Amino acid sequence: MDKHVKKLQGITRVAGAVSGEALVTSEKLSHLVNAIGSDGVIRMNGHPLKGQSYAGKIIVYDTDIFSTGGALGLYFKSRIKQTGPLALICRRVHPISVGGAVDAQIPAVDGFDQDPCQEIKSGDLVRINAPEAGGEAIVEICPAGTGTPSGDTGQWSGPSKPVAQKRRIWPQDSLKLTFYEEEMLYGKHGRAKQAAMERLVEFGQGMASKRMVPICSAHVFSDWKNYDLVIGSWPLYEEFAALGAKVAVPTTVESTVMADELVHDQGMPWHYQVMMPAGEVYAAMRPVHEALKDMGVQVIPTCIPYMHLTPPRFGEFHVTAESNHAAYANIMLGARVNRDPANMVFYAAITGIMPEYGMHLAENRRGQMLFEVAPDLLPELQDVGDYVALGGAIGFRAVDRVPVVLGLNHLSNEQGKAFCACVSPALTYPMMHIVGVTPEARTMEEAFGGPIPKDVERISIGKQEIRELFHNTRQTDRQDIDVGVIGCPFLTFQELAGLAELLDGRTVKKRLWLYTDYVFYSAAKKAGLLARIEKSGARVVHSCCPGMIIRDASAAESLVYATDSLKVARLMSGIGWPKNWLGTRRDVVNAAITGRFEPSRWL
Template sequence: MKLTPAEQTLLAGAEGRAAQKALEILAALGKIYGAERLIPVTSVQVSGVSYANLGEAGLQWLAEMAAGGGKARVLTTLNPAGMDIENWQALGISAEFAANQTRVLEAFARMGVVTTASCTPYLIGNLPHFGEHIAWAESSAVCYANSVLGARSNREGGPSALAAALTGLTPEYGYHLDENRQPSVMVELAGALVENSDFGAFGKALGERLESADLGRVPLILGIDSASVENLKSFCASLATYGGVALFHMEGITPEAGQVSPPRQRIKISVAEIQLARESLSDAPSPEIDFVSLGCPHLSIKEIARIAELLVGKTVTKEFWITTARPTKQIADRMGYTAVIEAAGAKFAADTCCVVAPIQGRFAALATDSAKACYYAYSKNKFKTVLLPFDEVVKVSCE
């Protein structure tokens, strides 16, 4: 990979050890993936934020990058932390974990990273335009940015995303190139999708088909008449989780769908397959459900308004987390939604979610509308799960 004189200067350490290390990471990635050059990016989303995932070794690396003079050169936002930064005690987080999580956030802040602590940066100010090159981690956000927004990002890891932030650069390979954004398989959907949970179950069914049949990772999807922002973020999270997909095209909905060449391979996803996917995520009998969570990915203000509407005059009987970005929570405060929700007994868990918070062993069974949350509830925390429509999840919280 050819480096410009300015990039060679960074690599030589002229602008500090952190920038040098970042360029080393990017140059190594470029060599592995056959990139010819580095290209500028306009924004970054960094993952690997929860202390539960990072541990002391990860925190030490962040501290070293901060001490080495690392500074973000483009808008850089952050994935969810392992706790609500302002209200961690109410969520049962230990003081020791909170102290370590705070150290993580402080290290990022010293590098000029905006500590948004959200998996939906596109809802709170990090919204790239069509065709922009970005370097995002967080699989659901990468899928959303590539597919729904038409921006261009590979599925970065935490270190490579931070390296992009500290240099403003990323290797030009993968989904940054036109030829890799062409669809590999046409997917015909039989049946209508309405709820977020429908889109999540479809994402699981499709993702697993792509994984098992070697059909490539860029589907062109036909048969969906409409999809809201909320539907699409649910679908992106599920498709990325179960199929490793970072880009899809959806006829009539996503911006590049009308510009690509139809692939030769075709498959159909039936209503029965989607129902099987839903059932596979629902092994928790109602009496066992002791944890309810909405907001994977983080809730929009529209979704929070709906929760408030459903909880008026109700009493929550289970641990119920409303997970969202801090700026969205602040709008909910202003609109009075927070007061209604908390009066019913539900808890806001801003800055975090049920996937990255240290909750293993605390609950037996989770009710949610998120197929992604179901995956991690079982694989990481050993919870049973039930996948339900959004309104039904709220109803279960009061039973």
């Protein structure tokens, strides 16, 4: 080997062999279109690689953050737009990107003997040989400026030659299938189930799964048919609808671009500073929804199906493309749910099974660190936004560990929803134990799966930590706002009732959009809440995700939003997105009424 070439040994998650130039960061990334555009340009607010493109490069990074839709974004950029990376090298490849790499048909490797984010530099030439999932991956690095290794020019400028397998971390045949699962894989139940099984098996092999588990429901992404700012699921839906696919379990759909019957309502967010007229976007959304309906999906767009359409029960397996769905199901209800790659959720819906991994397994659900909520903080938790901040303060400190939270003896459905929404913008995996609330955590010992470790890390969360969360999330000094956004995750009936009380007798000066789904919208309308809210000038928006509005990028970057959602503030920021203030719900309402964001608490 040339004296300049370094070699790293790791684990293959998704097989492949490739050579190319490296683009490196030690930070987390998301392949979601919000974070990395369909052109491959990184748009994440404050990210070291912001403004750079990973198209045609080997991207080296820590692990994934943000939405499970990153799997679809990776697939869409790689296979449809040809603007994706050549391969993924991570400290740890998140399941989201294992699933994404399967459909992107690119190698994904991790588990190295040295830190790849330190050993590889941007501009280095990198060669990956990763023959089989679960087997050894070899990464060779030729530092930038040293030229290609002598006598090796061709191999470093094109695809790598496979190398012989030297060691295995887990057996290739570790994933065992039942007789019926094998029948699906071999095509005895139709090509649609076979294609879905082929991809699920490859994902399961990358996750070292030993079996498939039967699921009770699935929750898939929505999309609209376009080649720019899209989630990236629509080509897969077209492919499987053409095969005559039908879902095997109750399947719901994620919040979408706009509400069917409100397309032409000029007060709706899809008419404000947008890139395309609402009618054109709706025309591109309809065929995607029709394809889903043809496959048996319940197209009632929502991000909170656990509240009404498909409520999970203790111990059940569910699959979902919505992170707060997974978190709420685990933390509040004791179900077994991962932040699944969104493409694999769709395949699981068709087959009725998912590889067992992550939060399906008891050993991965056990507590790993302890957070103690300070007693003097409890009386200050008065607003839903306070629970958003509490979840975020814990999530940003736990990152990829399972926190045990002591000191919260009760959470309402709405407080629990707000608290659990820290998963994706902050916490990597959708599991916490709230002692006395989480079904598996009646005691601290249950939360830790046995005696509390003597050396467990203990962190106190008090007023200062909540204050810091609000202050550190803001993205502008301009207090004059353009829009107030409340309802990510969607608002429940009780929350709409509370907002009606806050707005009674008042008039908004700036746009205030309150997001919910059709189920709660209809109930609020029947109960008279809708009329009370909209008398103030605020608008109740149903079915639409605030992150799926296709705004004109140059106009959007000059806008300032006030929101009580950590997801809006973190996921919907950066190149082509507004600047956000994160505040309590009451402060967001007041900002819409006065036109200025002036926090009354956590100063």
